[in-house]
Amino acid sequence: EGEEEKPKFSREELIENLKSGKYKKVTVLTGAGISVSAGIPDFRSPKIGLYATLKEKYDMDDPSEIFSIDKFYSEPELFYDFCKELNWDKYDPTPTHYFIGFLHHKGLLDMNFTQNIDALESKAGIPQEKLVPAHGNMSGAHCPKCKKSKCIQKFGEYVKKEEIWKCEICEVPIKPTIVFFGEGLPMSFFNNMEKIAKSDLGIVIGSSMVVSPFNGLPEMYSKDANIATINMEPIKHIKNLNGNNSV
Structure with missing residues (x-):
């Protein structure tokens, strides 16, 4: 017996x-796995992932703290040092990024929801109106308190000279426009959720789907949608969704 197997x-x-053109509205949900072949490590892989590397380098019990807004306020030098180690400008899009760009050029892509902060989607020809960077990205900088926009190139200059750049108004450290733990997701994430329910195809690529609320997106697909997961490991909660699955 047990639960009925999904078709x-x-x-x-x-x-x-x-x-054949069967699909008219495709939504793509992407994670760090799609950028690994570009040379950017993912977060959670044992030994080689960003968290494993950061844990060893900084002797931290919980390396994800580097991406905590409270930790950033108290020890911004940790995140600045991390940014110095990872030169984002040198990376190029992967075939997966270009595949998503291809879907756009064919008029099939309704929206790409991404957890990635590397901004490689834009380099692959995916326009901003088809992209929801749920966790922000490294294409801009701002003051996390007053939200005033800052020059990302100037942020990079401070990183290189190992100095903390502070907002002249709030006197708090300037950070890239990425979403830290403890910060809210951009409104574009919530405003575009309805596109998931209207999709006839959902493609989940390169994500362990453990970070909330992003991991709740697959549950919004309708029972008539096809859901394709392209991942190193299966995602358990996707197996029990309404639509059909291709793993």
Whole structure:
């Protein structure tokens, strides 16, 4: 007995349906896994992921604290040092980014929701109106208190000379426009959620789907939607969704 097995569709069917024009509204949910082949480490892989590297370098019990807004206010030098280690400008889009860009150019992409902060989507030709950077990205900088925009290039200069750049009004450290733990997600995330429910195809790529509220997005697909997961490991809660799955 047990739960009824959800119907599945094959990889071949997915490709054929994309070719034939069956899908009209495609939403893509992406995580750090799609940028690994660009040379950017993901967050959670054992030994080689960002968290594993940061844990060893800074001798931290919880390396995710580097991305906590409270930790940033008290020890901004940790995050500035992290930014110095990872030169975001040198990375180029991967075939996966270009695949999503291809979906856009074919008129199929309704929205790309991404957890990534590397801004490689723009380099791959995905326009801003088709992109929801749920956790922000490194393309801009601002004061986390008054929200005044700052020059990301100037932020990079401070990082290189190992100095903390502070807002002249609030006297708090300037940070890139990425969402830290303890900060709210951008309104574009919530305003575009309805596109998930209207999708006829959802593609989940390169995400462990453990960070809330992003991990709740797949549950919004309708029972008529096809859901394709392209991942190193299966995502448990996606197996029990309304739509068909291709893993």
